[in-house]
Amino acid sequence: MICEGRAVLVTGAGRGLGRAHALEFARQGARVVVNDLGVGPDGTGGADGPARETADEIREGGGEAVACTGDIASADGAAGAVRAALEAYGRLDTIVNNAGFVRDRMLVNLTEDDWDAVVRVHLRGHFLVLREAAVHWRAEAKAGRRPRARVVNTSSGAGLLGSVGQANYAAAKAGIAALTLVAAAELGRYGVGVNAVAPAARTRMTEGVFADRMAAPEDGFDAMDPANVSPLVVWLGADGAEGVTGRVFEAEGGRIRLMDGYRPGPEAVRPTRWDPSDVGGAVADLLSQAPPPEPVYGA
Known part of the structure; x- marks a missing residue:
């Protein structure tokens, strides 16, 4: 019961990873606001059923939950989600930003609408x-x-390493990693810790990406179960995570990995301006001193 008494808002909690997070927070004693717009995997449509069903499941298990179906990508919807926690529980202790969908296209076929919708x-x-x-x-x-x-x-491994056919999604997820660093630096003075998780699990969004790993095993440990990611998320949302902030973790199956982002690497310095004809040799020397980059997913 590491979250007993905490009021937690989970966005995109009607299905998949968000649902697993909401259920685990409730099992750990949290009071949960279940936010979900109920859209399809590509962001179209909408229904209040998924949010209500997750909230009902929590209450049937003896926990406390309220459903919220506002669009968190609108100012009114985001305000409504936060207000739902304050009105229901008088406080807000933890936010799990999880809502999202995908519209995968190669760059040459990616429309402005697909870009804008996913980044939004x-x-x-x-x-x-x-x-x-x-x-x-x-x-x-x-x-x-x-x-x-x-x-x-x-965030996502797509945002940390890139992913072929997911330029819009990868760019948004990379932005989320950077947003996490900034928010951690700015909000620490107010008692707020901010971290990010890059999960890998079996959901509607990953059917194409993890096609060769989607089927659950007939026996043994199901490494792609979304519930495997939730223990890390719940711990990061609990009191015990105090002092852990500005970090990005990967989670898949039974693995938790701390991601090590950009750091200063080899450098070449001269006391005057570089001549363009000299830059190529300097860059070649720098590359020879650095490890090769991680491969882009799908490359």
């Missing part, structure tokens, strides 16, 4: 919910009620 739900959705909660937590801290708040953002 992932990157804008993370930003708006995070901003709305941050305003509340800053006010609490200034009023002498310093929060012990946690944010868990959802």
